[in-house]
Amino acid sequence: MFKLAKKTTVDWPVTVSIPQDDGRVTKATFSAKFEVIGQREHDDIVYNAGGELPRDLLKRVLIGWKGVATEDGTDKEFNDEACAELLDITYARAALYEAYGKAANGKGREKN
Numbered sequence: 001m002f003k004l005a006k007k008t009t010v011d012w013p014v015t016v017s018i019p020q021d022d023g024r025v026t027k028a029t030f031s032a033k034f035e036v037i038g039q040r041e042h043d044d045i046v047y048n049a050g051g052e053l054p055r056d057l058l059k060r061v062l063i064g065w066k067g068v069a070t071e072d073g074t075d076k077e078f079n080d081e082a083c084a085e086l087l088d089i090t091y092a093r094a095a096l097y098e099a100y101g102k103a104a105n106g107k108g109r110e111k112n
Contacts, residue, residue, distance in 0.1 A: 065078050
C-alpha cells in the first residue's frame with residue numbers, strides 16, 4: 001500500500017566523474033542531503049523562474065553533505081558559500097543534478 005505522505009529529506013549517494021588527461025576520468029563519491037520538493041515548486045523553479053537550471057534547483061534542494069573535503073583533505077563544512085563553490089564545478093553540478101533527479105523520481109541504485 002502506498003501512503004500519501006512524502007519523505008521530504010533524503011541522504012543520497014553522488015558519484016562525480018572528475019576529468020583527467022587523455023579523456024579519462026576518476027570517480028569520487030559523497031553523500032548529498034536533499035530536500036525533495038513537490039512537483040509544483042520544481043516546475044516553478046525550472047520553467048517559470050527564468051533562472052539558471054540546474055544551479056537554481058540545486059541551490060534550493062541541496063541542504064547538506066558528507067564526504068566533501070578541501071584540496072588538503074579536511075572536511076568542507078556545508079554552508080551557502082561552500083555550496084556555491086561546489087556548484088561552480090561543472091562536473092560536480094552535473095553529478096548532483098543527476099543524483100537529485102534519481103532521488104526525486106524514486107530511482108534507486110542500479111543493480112550490478
